[in-house]
Amino acid sequence: MTEPASEATVVSLDEHRAARIEPARIDLTKPAPPADAESGEGAGVDVVDLPGNPLADWLTVPDTPVLPVWARSWTSVRENVTALCRLTWWHTRYHFVRTPKYLFKTVLLAARGFYRALAGVWPWMSAQEHSATVKALRAQSKLRPEDIDLAARHQAAYAERTRSRKWRFGIAATGVAAAATGVLLADPLLQAGIAAAITIPLAHLGRGEETKLLDQAAPPIRVDMSAQQLNEALRAAGLLKSGGGKDEKELPRVTCTMGPVRDGRGWSVIFDMPRGGGKTASDVLAKREVIAQELGVDEIQVIMSRVRAAKGGNAGRVSMWVADDDPYLGTPNPSPLEKAERFSIWEPVPFGQDARGTRISVPVMWQSMFFGGLPRRGKTFTQRLLTAAGLLDPYVRHYIADGKGGADWMPMKAVAHRLVMGAEDDAIDALKAMLAELLAEMERRFALLRDLPTSVCPEGKLTPEIVARYNLPVIFVTIDELQEYFTAMEREDREQVINDLCRIARRGPAAGFISNFASQRPDAESVPPKLREIITIRYSTQVVDRTSSDMVLGKGKAAQGADASVLSEEHKGVGVLVTGPASYVTVRADYLDGPTFAQLCRKGRALREETGQLTGDAAGDVTAAADAAGITVPAIVSDVLEVMRHSPRMFTTDLLAGLVNIDEDTYGDYNAEQLASALEAAGVKRTSKQVKISGSNGAGYQRRDIEAAVPAEILLSAGR
Numbered sequence: 001m002t003e004p005a006s007e008a009t010v011v012s013l014d015e016h017r018a019a020r021i022e023p024a025r026i027d028l029t030k031p032a033p034p035a036d037a038e039s040g041e042g043a044g045v046d047v048v049d050l051p052g053n054p055l056a057d058w059l060t061v062p063d064t065p066v067l068p069v070w071a072r073s074w075t076s077v078r079e080n081v082t083a084l085c086r087l088t089w090w091h092t093r094y095h096f097v098r099t100p101k102y103l104f105k106t107v108l109l110a111a112r113g114f115y116r117a118l119a120g121v122w123p124w125m126s127a128q129e130h131s132a133t134v135k136a137l138r139a140q141s142k143l144r145p146e147d148i149d150l151a152a153r154h155q156a157a158y159a160e161r162t163r164s165r166k167w168r169f170g171i172a173a174t175g176v177a178a179a180a181t182g183v184l185l186a187d188p189l190l191q192a193g194i195a196a197a198i199t200i201p202l203a204h205l206g207r208g209e210e211t212k213l214l215d216q217a218a219p220p221i222r223v224d225m226s227a228q229q230l231n232e233a234l235r236a237a238g239l240l241k242s243g244g245g246k247d248e249k250e251l252p253r254v255t256c257t258m259g260p261v262r263d264g265r266g267w268s269v270i271f272d273m274p275r276g277g278g279k280t281a282s283d284v285l286a287k288r289e290v291i292a293q294e295l296g297v298d299e300i301q302v303i304m305s306r307v308r309a310a311k312g313g314n315a316g317r318v319s320m321w322v323a324d325d326d327p328y329l330g331t332p333n334p335s336p337l338e339k340a341e342r343f344s345i346w347e348p349v350p351f352g353q354d355a356r357g358t359r360i361s362v363p364v365m366w367q368s369m370f371f372g373g374l375p376r377r378g379k380t381f382t383q384r385l386l387t388a389a390g391l392l393d394p395y396v397r398h399y400i401a402d403g404k405g406g407a408d409w410m411p412m413k414a415v416a417h418r419l420v421m422g423a424e425d426d427a428i429d430a431l432k433a434m435l436a437e438l439l440a441e442m443e444r445r446f447a448l449l450r451d452l453p454t455s456v457c458p459e460g461k462l463t464p465e466i467v468a469r470y471n472l473p474v475i476f477v478t479i480d481e482l483q484e485y486f487t488a489m490e491r492e493d494r495e496q497v498i499n500d501l502c503r504i505a506r507r508g509p510a511a512g513f514i515s516n517f518a519s520q521r522p523d524a525e526s527v528p529p530k531l532r533e534i535i536t537i538r539y540s541t542q543v544v545d546r547t548s549s550d551m552v553l554g555k556g557k558a559a560q561g562a563d564a565s566v567l568s569e570e571h572k573g574v575g576v577l578v579t580g581p582a583s584y585v586t587v588r589a590d591y592l593d594g595p596t597f598a599q600l601c602r603k604g605r606a607l608r609e610e611t612g613q614l615t616g617d618a619a620g621d622v623t624a625a626a627d628a629a630g631i632t633v634p635a636i637v638s639d640v641l642e643v644m645r646h647s648p649r650m651f652t653t654d655l656l657a658g659l660v661n662i663d664e665d666t667y668g669d670y671n672a673e674q675l676a677s678a679l680e681a682a683g684v685k686r687t688s689k690q691v692k693i694s695g696s697n698g699a700g701y702q703r704r705d706i707e708a709a710v711p712a713e714i715l716l717s718a719g720r
Helices: 013-018 074-096 098-127 128-138 145-184 188-206 226-236 281-286 289-294 381-391 410-414 425-451 464-471 480-486 493-510 546-553 593-610 624-629 633-642 653-664 672-681 703-707 712-717
Strands: 255-262 266-272 303-305 317-323 347-352 357-363 369-372 396-403 418-421 474-480 513-518 537-540 574-580 583-589 649-651 690-693 695-701
Touching: 074 098, 074 255, 098 188, 145 396, 226 255, 226 289, 255 695, 281 289, 281 317, 289 303, 303 546, 357 574, 369 381, 369 493, 369 546, 381 513, 381 583, 381 593, 410 418, 410 593, 418 425, 418 474, 425 474, 425 480, 425 546, 425 653, 474 480, 474 493, 480 493, 493 513, 537 546, 546 574, 546 583, 574 712, 624 633, 633 653, 633 672, 633 703, 649 653, 649 690, 653 672, 653 695, 695 703
Parallel strands: 369 513, 369 537, 396 418, 396 474, 474 513
Antiparallel strands: 255 266, 266 317, 303 317, 347 357, 347 583, 537 574, 574 583, 649 695, 690 695
16 A cells, blocks of 8 residues: 655655765764654655765665576576586587697697796806806906906806806706606606696796687577677677777676576577767667677577666667577467457457567557568468458458459458459459448448447447447458559549548548558559558568568668568568557467468358358358358359359450469460360350440350359358
8 A cells, every 4th residue: 555645755865865965974873853844854764875874885775686587487597507508518519629729739838938948047057147247348448457357256256157057957957857767657647647747837838928728719699698799799880989999898888787698599688888879779779780790690580679668778778689590480380260269359369479489469459450571471371360360250240352363362252241352343343332331331330439328439439349239340351462453443543442441541440440451562653651651550571672661561660670671581471560650570470371261261151140240242152152051062163153253244255364363273274165164064054155245245154154053052042
C-alpha cells in the first residue's frame, strides 16, 4: 500500500548530495533535527546520507544487482559454463598444434639469451674496465710523470685481475663440462627437466619488447565474444575515436551494462555509447553491416535494437545479440493453426519466430497489413497465415482478390463471400463491384454503430458482443498481387480503385474491416504511396536493395535497421515485420503449405455451415459444395468453372489462357480440340459451340453447360 506524500517523500541520494553547498558536521549521537513543516526542508532525508556520517556509502543501497546476469537462471549458468569450457578447449587445441613452432621459437630465444649473457659477462671476465684506462693513457702523446705511474699501476692491476679470472673461468668451464657429461649420462626425464631449467631462463633473457612466445589469435564469435572485440568493431565503424598516437587505455570505450553473456545460440550484450563522442544508438544501428564485418559474421547474424526508457535505456543504449550462425535457416516451423479447431480473430495471430526462437504474434484487429518482396520468397504463403486465422473464426467474412489468378487462393472458394481471380476485364469489373459492396457495407455499419447506445458501443467501434448480437461479422479483405490490377486498369478506373482501397484501409478498421494487401516491389506506378503510407503493419521478404525495402516497410526504415535487402535467396519465408514507427523484427514465418491451407478452408466452411455464416459466392459454389459432400467433380470441370466464375460465357482462347494460369503443368499444352474432348469425357454437353460477347461471335462455352455436368444434388445444395 502506498503511503501518503505527507508521511514520506522519496529523495534521490545523488541529487541530495549534489545539492549540498558546504558540508556540515553532524553529531550522530544526537537525533536528527525535525523537518520544517512549511518549507519541507529535511523531509524524507535519511540521517544515513548526511555528510558527517562515515558509514553513508556503506549503508546506501547499491545500484549494482546482487547477481550478475549470467547467474540469474540455471539455463543461463549452464550456457555460460558451457561457453567457458568451449573457449578453453579451443585455446587448448589452438596452442597444441603450434607446440613444435613454440619449441623452435624457444630454442631461438634461448640462443639469443645465451649470447646476451655471454656478452654481459665477457667484459668482467676480460677486465675491460682496466684495459680501457690503459689504452686511453697510452694514446696521449705526452705523458706526465704521474700519468706514467698511474698507467703502470693500472697495467699491473689489469694483469693480476686477468690472471685470476682466467683461473676462475677455467674452473667454471671444467665444471660446466663435467655437468654436461653427467646430464648426457642421466635419465632422459631428468635430461628434459634440466634442459627446460636452463632453456627457459635463457629464452626469457632473449625475449624482446615485441617478441611473444605464444601466438595471439581471437577465437570466432561462436566460441567467445569480448568487450574488446566490440570496441574494436565500433572503432573501425567510425563510432568511437581511434588512436591518434594515444595509449589504448586512454581511448573512449563503450560501457557494457550487461555481458557479453551467452544467450541461447548466441552472445548478448547491452552497452552505452560514451558521452562526448556525439554518437547515438541510431548511429550504431545504421552501421550494422560494418559492425558485422568487423566481428567476422554475416549481418543477418547481428540483431540490434535501441533500449528505450521504459526498459531502463537512453538514447545511447543498444541491445545486441550475435548469433553463432544464420538463425533463419533450417526446417520450417509448422503453423499452430494447422491443428487448431477454432480461433478468435480478436486474439493475436501466431505468425512465426524471431532469431532467438521467441514466438511472434500479430494483432490484426483494427489494423491494415501490407506484404511485399520478390517473387518465390514466401510472400503469399506468409500473407495466407493471417487469412487462415480468419478461416477458423466463423464470424469472419472473407473478401478475396488474386491478381495473379493462380492456385494459391483457389481453396478460398469454399469460404469466401466474394472471390475474384485474375486481372482480366471481367475480373476487374468483379473487383470494382466487390469494393463498391464493401464501401456500402462500411457506411451501413457506421450508421448502425452511431445509433447504438454507449452502454452497447462505448467507443463507437465493433465489439465481439455487437458481432454476435447484430450479425456483423468481421470482414477480412485480402488482395494479392495488387500491381496486376493497377497495371491492367485504365487511368480513371485505377484512381477510383486506389481511392476505394484507401477508404477501406483508413476508415474500415473501426467498422471491423481488416485489410490484407500484397504486391511485389511497390513502386509509385504499381502501388501508390498514398495507399502504402496508411498501412499500419508491413512485412517484406527479400528485396533487391534498401530503396525497395523502404518502399515496402516505410521511408527511412532501412536506416533504422529494418532492412529486407540483407536477406538472401535461402531465406524463404523470412522477412522483416514492422508493427510501429520504431518497432520491427526479422521473423521466420510459420509454414502453412497448400494442402494444409485447403484443409483449413474446408474446416472453415463446416464452421460457417454450423453457425449459419456461409454466405455469398461460397454458398453458391458447386465445386466447394461437392467437396463438402464428399463427391468428386472432375478436375477439368472444377477448373473451368473457376475460370468462368465472373462470366456467363467465355471464348475458348480466353478459357485456355485462364486454365494455363491456374495450372500450367496440366493445361500448358492444351488446344481447343483437347479441351473439348476432355470436357466431353467429363459429361459436359454444349448447347452451342459459338458464344457472343460484346457484339463479337466466336468459339466458346456457356457456364450453364459446364454446371450441368455437376450432380443435381450438388446444384441443389449450392442454391442453383
